[in-house]
Amino acid sequence: MSIRGKRILLRALEMEDLPLLHAWSNDEALWSMLGGWHFPTSREAQREWLMNLKDNPLNQRFGIEVKEHGLIGTANLVDIDWKNGTAEHGMMIGDETLRGQGYGAEVIATVMRYAFDELGLSRLATTIIEYNEASLATYTRKTPWKIEGRQRQWYYRKGQRWDRYLLGVTADDYRQWHATRQGQH
Numbered sequence: 001m002s003i004r005g006k007r008i009l010l011r012a013l014e015m016e017d018l019p020l021l022h023a024w025s026n027d028e029a030l031w032s033m034l035g036g037w038h039f040p041t042s043r044e045a046q047r048e049w050l051m052n053l054k055d056n057p058l059n060q061r062f063g064i065e066v067k068e069h070g071l072i073g074t075a076n077l078v079d080i081d082w083k084n085g086t087a088e089h090g091m092m093i094g095d096e097t098l099r100g101q102g103y104g105a106e107v108i109a110t111v112m113r114y115a116f117d118e119l120g121l122s123r124l125a126t127t128i129i130e131y132n133e134a135s136l137a138t139y140t141r142k143t144p145w146k147i148e149g150r151q152r153q154w155y156y157r158k159g160q161r162w163d164r165y166l167l168g169v170t171a172d173d174y175r176q177w178h179a180t181r182q183g184q185h
Helices: 015-025 028-032 043-053 103-118 133-141 171-183
Strands: 008-011 060-066 070-081 086-093 123-129 146-157 160-170
Touching (some): 123 133
16 A cells, blocks of 8 residues: 655555665765664665564554655654554655755655544654754644654764754644645645
């Protein structure tokens, strides 16, 4: 099954995606903008990671595909808590030349629609490093996500400490935002 947006398609990651996934997994500039810690990854380790994804109902990972460009990044819903209806969300546009063109906002909107309307979840959360202003703006200005907190000096990058923003969105936030957008067309 694939999840369609207007210009993007969220689909399963496939073995033929490995060269791009491997390149992105070793892109220092890309990973400096994302949370967590990352170490150099071999092709074999990347292949094993992909093979281990399989059908995991608690962790769903998607390739972001654009007709004109092919695979441009990845998105996810992880740590899904079916009892409470919550999940963590993350995404990255791996192709630097395609950032800033609205694909991120469309991915977020498509993931929300899937999470809230298809899976019946009630809340999503994500984190963003303080200096990733583009991601922070995309989530808080172009979608209904809200900054819910700030953890001081969470990350160590570029020789100094940076804060971590905690963001969230509820199904109600999404539905209100979606209804407003529908009225604009």
